[in-house]
Amino acid sequence: GAGVSQSPRYKVAKRGQDVALRCDPISGHVSLFWYQQALGQGPEFLTYFQNEAQLDKSGLPSDRFFAERPEGSVSTLKIQRTQQEDSAVYLCASSFGGAGGNTIYFGEGSWLTVV
Amino acid sequence: DQQVKQNSPSLSVQEGRISILNCDYTNSMFDYFLWYKKYPAEGPTFLISISSIKDKNEDGRFTVFLNKSAKHLSLHIVPSQPGDSAVYFCAGWRAGSYQLTFGKGTKLSVIP
Incomplete structure (x- = not known):
């Protein structure tokens, strides 16, 4: 597709449920990023992939959060045993090169509500 | 510890006038500063950036000013248009890092 595609766009999960959020980056983009944006806040970095290698996962808030990109294209962010504080928009972004901000393209986000 | 601060949650401006959005930072290690624009239900889109060694960068109606001694930057939009109505995020990036702040x-x- 032309842009970064994320699914589902909206997800309501009961507390304790596991969720999986998918990101389809722009074709050919080497770098893939996940950000979390809580209500009224700016996006916060979660993790970074260069192809299939996860080079930085310093932003993942707990071991309930797990991300993978096994073939270097599509990525999945998994949240286990969801908590109410996990409610946020999860933004995926990709770039052809590195992390220089002006080359990063964001998807529309997956809106997660934990009830 | 907020390394990048935007202290004004909202700003209203008349069409045709200048919009000035402000941003302060605490991390002197940022090499670039970027502005992103976000419409509701869309992802942020890149608007303009400035290197930490510059004090001004201009692109059409958009100009970013950097005052390193004050650790302050601002985005000027002139003239402002109704289509500029959005949320604007300021971000810092350190060369070699994988993350925007x-x-x-x-x-x-x-x-209007």
């Missing part, structure tokens, strides 16, 4: 954003409303 964002402020909380400022919601700009341009009144």
Whole structure:
């Protein structure tokens, strides 16, 4: 597709449920990023992939959060045993090169509500 | 510890006038500063950036000014248009890092 595609766009999960959020980056983009944006806040970095290698996962808030990109294209962010504080928009972004901000393209986000 | 701060949650400006959005930072290690624009239900889109060694960068109606001694930057939009109504995020990036550090954003409303 032309842009970064994320699914589902909206997800309501009961507390304790596991969720999986998918990101389809722009074709050919080497770098893939996940950000979390809580209500009224700016996006916060979660993790970074260069192809299939996860080079930085310093932003993942707990071991309930797990991300993978096994073939270097599509990525999945998994949240286990969801908590109410996990409610946020999860933004995926990709770039052809590195992390220089002006080359990063964001998807529309997956809106997660934990009830 | 907020490294990038946008202290004005919202700003209203008349169409045709200048919009000035402000951003302060605490991390002197940032090499670039970026502004992103976000419409509701869309992802942020890159608007303009400035290197930490510059004090001004201009692109059409958008100009970013950097005052390193004050650790302050501002985005000027002139003339403002209704289509500029969006949330604007300021972000810092350190060369070699994989992450952008964002402020909380400022919601700009341009009144026709």
